[in-house]
Amino acid sequence: MNFSDTFLHSDRLLPAESHILKTARELFDGVENLPIISPHGHTLPHWFADNQPMGDAADLFLTPDHYVLRMLFSHGVSYEDLGVPRRNGAKVASGKAAWRILADHYHRFLGTPSRLWIDHSMRWAFGIEAPLAPHNADEYFDLITNQLQQDDCRPLALLDKADVEYIATTEFALDPLTHHAQLKQNGLSSRITTTYRPDDITDPDHADFQDNIRTVGELTNQDIGSWDGMIEAHRIRRSFFRQHGASATDHGVPTARTADLSDAAKQDLLTRILSGDARPDDSELFRAQMLTEMAGLSCEDGMVMQIHAGSRRNTDPHLMNGFGANLGADIPTPVDPVNGLEPLLQRYGNAENFRVLFFCLDETVYARELAPLAGYWPALRLGPPWWFHDSPRGITRYLDGMVETAGFHNLAGFNDDTRALLSIPARHDVWRRCVCSFLAHMVAGRTLGKLDAADIARWLCYDAAKDAYQIS
Amino acid sequence: MNFSDTFLHSDRLLPAESHILKTARELFDGVENLPIISPHGHTLPHWFADNQPMGDAADLFLTPDHYVLRMLFSHGVSYEDLGVPRRNGAKVASGKAAWRILADHYHRFLGTPSRLWIDHSMRWAFGIEAPLAPHNADEYFDLITNQLQQDDCRPLALLDKADVEYIATTEFALDPLTHHAQLKQNGLSSRITTTYRPDDITDPDHADFQDNIRTVGELTNQDIGSWDGMIEAHRIRRSFFRQHGASATDHGVPTARTADLSDAAKQDLLTRILSGDARPDDSELFRAQMLTEMAGLSCEDGMVMQIHAGSRRNTDPHLMNGFGANLGADIPTPVDPVNGLEPLLQRYGNAENFRVLFFCLDETVYARELAPLAGYWPALRLGPPWWFHDSPRGITRYLDGMVETAGFHNLAGFNDDTRALLSIPARHDVWRRCVCSFLAHMVAGRTLGKLDAADIARWLCYDAAKDAYQIS
């Protein structure tokens, strides 16, 4: 049999050589059951505020997972046939029909983290013990869909089952935080919190930017035509988010560029942008300056700043027009942290209590730029491998490139950055296994003692995230 | 002895650890003797059409192999002394004298794939059981040169011996395909075919571009001064190539840039180029637009499109002036597939039955750009590691960077891309061993079952190439 001996084998992702495996198992025993800290992700707050059942198997595993959709699309399956809603409302396939397609193509995912995550999720939540395949597609669909109606599969029960100690969602600056207010009323706001992600009012290329910036002015009673008023509006919204539990901000930007303009230049820039008279580089310059402004506000209010740089969004207009954003056509690009972050770091890199976490999709800067930067600037820590690199090989390349120059203590631990609730324990499991495997190889190479390795394993799997995000 | 235990050891390139080795051997047993699919390469069609003996040992192993020439040159040996013909006809060293130099320097190739390929070729074709060295140089030269006169060393016999099921050569757009016509007459055209490589009429920087474009106009009776006429000329030549068995096109370009200009802009561009009134960027822009045009014609006629991007050609004018092109002074450069391919993919990336295979020499884009692109666009598959990266470590880095995001089924399998006939089985052998080694490590890490691994091994070593090139 080709599954029985490998389907979620207890030693998966651990080293093959027996005495290194022994060490890795010991290390993994020490971290496997630690609570989960999930300080960055994209689960939906209403799941936890309302705690309602989550739909059917396709709603859970297929339509919200852009990793899965894109791979199936690359093999000629249409988004319609995968049941992804069309923007024009035209009919698309049923969940069950889409699920059968996933089953037919499940071998396409061999070697990918998607398969590890789905296998893990299906066993962990539904007790499934063999991989999805055409012959069991309907059976699994019904089994999962039925179980999802049970109380022990509601969102809060799943958080408990996964031992999630802390989880943050992400909301845009204009979000009313209704669900988080509900969570606060329910006494859950120290466990489930939000993150301030003001891309909707910091990115002039955002489709609704002009409306949004006007709205935030009204909401905060500020003159957003003046630079100071616009910054004050952020200050007020950040405070509002903190009242709902937020301790961090997040900034999704196409490049790592930051800027540190004079007051006059900032005002001129804002005026050009709001008047529709922007120059070709103005959007990029505005985003760049806003990163530095957000750093300045973090120095004031203590919110941990996250920068996610280097994704080119919506590269297929056919998909964007037919179905919308975040469905698989975003592609990584190179980033330039040394030049890009220099204005921000020269201004705030030595500031007391400032903390910035940097994420990117360009592995070439790990050893060349990010590890050297984090090994110098007090404010900077390195976010875990992001997106396509949140995978066994990606994690290994990350540690290989970062550790020698940054050490382990300039790393921010792990976060899952997922929209798929069930993949949270699966992703942390992969990280923990890969960390233990990496450390076990160091022990075997006699460059790390076992007790030190156990300390570092715990740091990378639990403490580092709390420390990086200043979670008490 | 330092050879006897390692010269082409049966476990070479397989994992060292005994139980992973066992798995790798099992996988390799399943693929070692599969027929060879060689859908991209630079062997000469007259070899197969005429089927004459191939010269002496230096003609076979030294003068046509730019990997070997360049390495010897880097150690101070001149091209004259290696017997490479001078453009001015001045006398150069004899084959035997050159061969002795290769033998003297053969230790320079330790650790390189060239040595693996030559060792393999010498044993496979000539029964040689120890590496070339000064003390056996003359003996080997005579042995090889004599055997080359035998019938069982003629080109078609070697194809049979290597179990080559399918091989494609590459011809420029103006090529009369005389040898392929002969092959067709001989009933060999379904096994030995050509590839349409129109760089001679798509690259304005080509030395003879103006003459070539005029010639293709005459040949096809088209007005190549009009954009539509020029495209029609391609359409006609592609049809001519297909009549001789071609199922693919190939495009060697310095960058990955594509373009999608308006009809008017295309005509203006062509007019400027033909009138000698080109702007600095026009050559690059013409090549960029022509890639998109070729994609459009592939949508019409079903030919699989190959793009080989990122080689800087003829970087040593001394070599170019003295000896000519393709002798070792071409150097890889970075490529930018995300931005470069966007116009082409946005236009044809979702087109039915369109297939484009992308090759480059910049490994930094494997995980960052190519795997994400291929894991989305239906039209795109990833060519195997090219040129300097067609090597054990290069193959391993390729699989490491590609598989997690693209999966195995967006890969185009292997092709040898060689001018050296005897290196065909050698190169496929290296690929097959490295694939099995990679998969055996996955089995050992419990992320792949053995049966799945065996399926993927066969896919990567045989089926993927047939599927990618739509070879029936």
Added chain:
Amino acid sequence: MNFSDTFLHSDRLLPAESHILKTARELFDGVENLPIISPHGHTLPHWFADNQPMGDAADLFLTPDHYVLRMLFSHGVSYEDLGVPRRNGAKVASGKAAWRILADHYHRFLGTPSRLWIDHSMRWAFGIEAPLAPHNADEYFDLITNQLQQDDCRPLALLDKADVEYIATTEFALDPLTHHAQLKQNGLSSRITTTYRPDDITDPDHADFQDNIRTVGELTNQDIGSWDGMIEAHRIRRSFFRQHGASATDHGVPTARTADLSDAAKQDLLTRILSGDARPDDSELFRAQMLTEMAGLSCEDGMVMQIHAGSRRNTDPHLMNGFGANLGADIPTPVDPVNGLEPLLQRYGNAENFRVLFFCLDETVYARELAPLAGYWPALRLGPPWWFHDSPRGITRYLDGMVETAGFHNLAGFNDDTRALLSIPARHDVWRRCVCSFLAHMVAGRTLGKLDAADIARWLCYDAAKDAYQIS
């Protein structure tokens, strides 16, 4: 205990798998005790000329080591508290107080080469058998400080103890070489020599450039306002350096750019720069042209040229203003060797007896550009991994990326490039272990015989450096 089994274990950095370990040990036995060739570094010549005791433990291990300072700074420790002298003379912490901080933070260095080097140095020079920690900080400080006063810890005794056969320091073009003159008088100049590093008169961005260029004109009695005079001044200084034993030059440049301008353009460039009328790109262009000029002078006088490209200097103005340069805020950047070196290589890459060694901090160019360049151009050899990449994983990535295309014989062996005297044997030890580990894996993979591996180990650990730097 977590140290006793790992503190400088005799098998550290060697492979874990027993039969590969056996091979690695055999290879390491053959190179462990070879004399040290240290042809590039930044030890101070007065240490050897005066041969006085070297201060206290912090003077030795902390304040001169920018790797250590930067890491501590990244964890919130100030340079004042580390005892680094302020430019304004304000009081800073004592050596002993600073040392305690290092001890408190010593776990931050787990996984970094700094820890390997310090552990090695402390045992090698002072017999210390357990890692630095808070509980032993004072004891170690006193022990080291006391031993440093003994004759067997004076600089020349340490060179003897480390079996340093050859060591080069680095001096700027205006340096009077007083200490090297003393070393010559002491009969030591063939063992301890200098290197011509004319950045002070080739980099217009150097703070004292205008003064320096005037001074070199006076010193050599040349009109440095004329290009030929300026070059003649270099010729004279190079000769002066050679009289003091120098056989190499070194050039620290932000990029790999070279140029090959006409005589008129060169003169115009110099005139603009000296008149303070420089254009934005002139500094870069001047450095680029001067690299080519230095190559030309190397063709004349036989000095081996070294190019160290790609460090962005002094990226934290706060540090620069408060404490000065070379303290940890220099950051690597990408380099572009293919385009950058082309003018120099096209002019001198085939010149007889010219030798240029290239170093950079951008690992992405190893396999893509540097190995292909070195595998072609006779003049070019590849410097060892530099700076942050002079580490176990950095060394492994270097060999992985370089060897298949460049072979082993286009590599320049190892140099330690250190300011920290005691780290010289430590760094060579790490290189030798990593080389043997790499080669043992090749032997295990049956692609290299043991005798060949032993030859290559010796080449990489000893002969290659002598050959690259033409040390007799």
